[in-house]
Amino acid sequence: MHTNEHTQKAETFIVPIGPQHPALREPGHFEFTIEGEIVTAASVRLGYAHRGIEKGTESRNWVQNLYMLERICGICSHIHATAYCLGVEQLAGVEAPPRAQAIREMVAELERTHSHLLWLGEAAHEAGFETLFMYAWRDRETVMDILEALTGNRVNYSANLLGGVKYDVTGEQASKIEQGLDYLEERTRHYLDVVTSDPVFIQRTRGIGVMTAVQADRLGVVGPTARASGVVRDVRVEAPYAAYTAFPITPVLAQAGDLEARFVVRLRELFESYGVIRRILANLPPGELVLKRMPRRIKAGEAISRVEAPRGELFYFIRSNGSDTPDRVKVRTPTLCNMASVLTLTVGRHLADVPMILVGIDPCFSCNDRGLVLKRGADHEHWTWDRLRQIGLDYYAGERGSGGVGGTSISPAPLPPCPPALLTGMHV
C-alpha cells in the first residue's frame, strides 16, 4: 500500500489520473494535488505511447517514412502525412499538382470533421452526458463512411504520396459526400444548439477553465483552444498551404475562452469545413494526381512545414543530407503546446472540472509521444502477417492444451517491443 494513503492529511492528497484511467483514452499520467474537491497543484508525465518514430525516420527512406509518420496518430493521420509531404516536396523543390493539393485539403477537412465529432462525443462523456456521446459518435460514422468510400480506410487513409495523392474523387463519390455533408450539417447545427442551450451541460462548461487571450498567448496554445480565447492562430489562414489559397476558410473565433467557447469554436469550425469541402467538390481543378517524377534522394537542406491539424498547429522540421533517408524529422504536435495550459487552468478548479479541462484541449497522447525505444534485434525486426497469425494460433492451441496461461508453445520470441518494427513488417 502506498505510504501516501496513510498520511493523507489535508494538502498532500494526490489524485493520480493515469496512465490507465477511464478519463483517458490514451495513456498519460497526471497528478492532481487536491484539498477537498479543489485542485491545488498539477503535474504531467507523458511518454507512455512512445514508439521511437522520430528516431525511426532516420533509418527509413523518404517513402517509408510517409507511412510511418501517418501512423503517429490515428485521428489526425492525414495531416501528419500532409505536413511531411509538403515539407519533403519543399526540400525537393517540387510542388504537387493543383488537383492533388485540393484533394489533400478536402481529406484534411473531412478528417477535421471526424476528429471534432469524435471530440464532441468524448467531451460529452467526460461531462457524464452519455446521450450526446452516443449520438455524436453515431453521426461521426457518416464521415467515417465517406472517408472509407474515398480512400478505402476509416483511419490512416493513406491518401498522400510524395508529390501528390493516391485517390481521385469520382462523380459518384462526390454526390455521396454531398449527401453526407447535408446530414452532418443538420446534426452539427443541432449539437451546437445543445451545447449552448442545455442548462445542465452549460453548468459544466460555462465559465470553466477560462483562459484569456493574454494567457493563451503566453501559454503558447494553438488551434481551437487558442481560437476559443480570441487568439487568431490558424495556419490555414496565416500561412495557407496545400490548396488553402484557392479554397480559403474563415477562422472561427470566440472570446469567452471557457469550455463552452471551445465547444462552440470546434462545432462552428465544422460548418467551415463542410463549406470548403463543397466548394472543392464543385471546383476541383483538373489535371494529374501525382507528379511524374519525384526524386528518390532529396536535396540536402532544411525545411519547415506547418499545417493546421484538428487540434492546432502541427510543426514539422525536416532536414535532409542528400541521401535517401532523412537526417532528422522533428515533429512538434499541437497537444504538446496545449498541455501546459491544462496544468495551469486546473489549479483552483474542482476535481470534477479536471477531465473537462483536459479534454477541452482535445489532447492526443499518441501525437505527443512520438519518440523512442527502438529495439532492432534481428530476431523480431519484421513481423510478417503469417508469423503474427501463426503466433496467434500457437497461443490459443497452447492455452487449450494446458488449460492455463498457455505459455509453453508460444514462440520463444517476446512480443514485439516497438510498433514501428511492426509497421515496417506490414509493408514488407
Next chain:
Amino acid sequence: MISDLTTLLFFPGGLSMLLAGMAFTWLDRKLLARLQNRLGPRWFQPLADMVKLLAKEEVVPAGVNRLLFVGLPVVALAGALTAVLYIPLWGLPPAASFPGDLVVTVYLLSLLTLCTGLAGANSGGRFSLLGATRTLTQLFAYEAPFLMALMGPALVAGSWQIALITAGINGRWLLFTQPIGFLVALIGLMGKLEMPPFDAPEAETEIVAGALTEYSGRGLALFYLGRSVEMVLGLTLVAAFYLGGLSNPVAFLLKTLGLLLFIAIVQSLMARLRIDQTVGLWWRYGALLVLLQWLVLWGGRWL
C-alpha cells in the same frame, strides 16, 4: 413459522425481490440504452453479471479492516431486503407493519448509501475515499428533501405507518395535489441510486468507480443487488404514495414501470452535476420547494 420464512426468503422478500431487482435493473439499462441510440443488454445480463461476480474471487486490499470490508456489502443488502417487509410491493399490503415504520424504512433505505460511503472510506484508495466523501455529501443533500417529500402523503393520511398511509390515500392521486413532492421524491430516489445526473460519487471519468473502486467479486455483487432492490423499493414507495395507493398488482406494476421510464428519460437527458452543484440544487430548490408545498398543505389543512 413456515410462512414467516417464506415471507423472508421467497416472497415478497428474499429471492423474488432479488429477481425483481435484476429485472428492473435490466429494464432501466435497456430503456436508457434505447434512448441513447444503443442496443443495450439482453434480458439476462444482470443475472449473468451477478452469477459471474459471485463466482469471482473477492480481492481485499492490504491494510483495510477486513471485517468491515467484507461485512459492509452484506449489511447494505440486508438493509434493503429488510425494508422490503414494510413496503407495499406489487400493490399488495406490506408483509409487516407497525406505527412509524415509514421512518424505519427510510432509514433502512439509507443504509445502503451509508455502507457504500463507509466501504469507500475503509478501502483506503484515493478514488474510494473521494467517492466516499461524495457519496456521503450527496446523502446529506438529498436525504432531507426526500424524506420531506415522503411526509407529504403521510400528512394527508395522518399517519406514519406505511400501511395506513396507503390505505388513507386510497384511490387519490396525490401526484396532482402535491406535484412538487412527487418530483422531489422521484428525483431524490435518483440521487439515492446515484443515477445521472447525480452520479458524481461514481463519476468514472474522475474517480473511476468512486467508493466501490476497490470492490470486486462478491462484495461488488452484493452492493449491486442492494442497489437493484432499492430501485424497486423506491419506485414502489413513490408509486404507492403518489399514484393512487394500493391497487391490483398489474395496474400497480404498470405505474411503477411508468416511473422507471420517467427516470430513464431524465437520466438520458442530463449531463453529470458536480457535487457542489448537486448539493446546491437540493438545498436551494429541492428542500425549499417541498417546504413551500408543506405550507400549501397546511393552508389547505392537508387538503
Next chain:
Amino acid sequence: MTELSQTIQTAVSLLTPYAQTVDYPATNRADLGVGVADLVTAVSTLHESNWGYLAAITGLDCGLESSELEVLYHFCAGAAVVTMRVKVGKETAVVPSICPIIPSASFFERELSEMLGVTVAGTPNTARLFLPDNWPAGVYPLRKDFQPEMINGR
C-alpha cells in the same frame, strides 16, 4: 516589400546585434546563428517586441564526424518563421533556459535535454517527460551515435 518579408525583416533587424550569421532558406524564413551567451537576450528582445510565438525547439545532431549539436528555436508570426540556431559542443552541451521569458518552453526544453543530452541550465523542471523511468542515464536517443544496445545494457 510584401507584408511577409516586412515581418521577417522586423525580426532580423531586432536580432541583428546578436546574429553571427543570417540566412534566408525560404521566402518565409530567416535563419540566424546566435551564440549561446546571447541566446537569452535575443529571445527576450524578440519576445518583448511581441514578435510571434515560440513554435518549437528542435535539437539536431550534426553527424557522427561533427563534434557539435545544434539547438533551433523556431518562432512563428503568421507565415513567417524565424529560427535562432545555437551551436554547442557535444561534450559540453549546455544552453540557458528561456523559461523565465517564455514559460511554455518548459516541455520543449525537457524534451531537448532527454532526447539529445543538452543540459538546459535553469529550466524549472528537469524530470523526464517522454522517456521511461528506467532509461539509462547518459543515453540520448536522438544522438547519431545512439545504438539500441545502449538501452538493454547488453
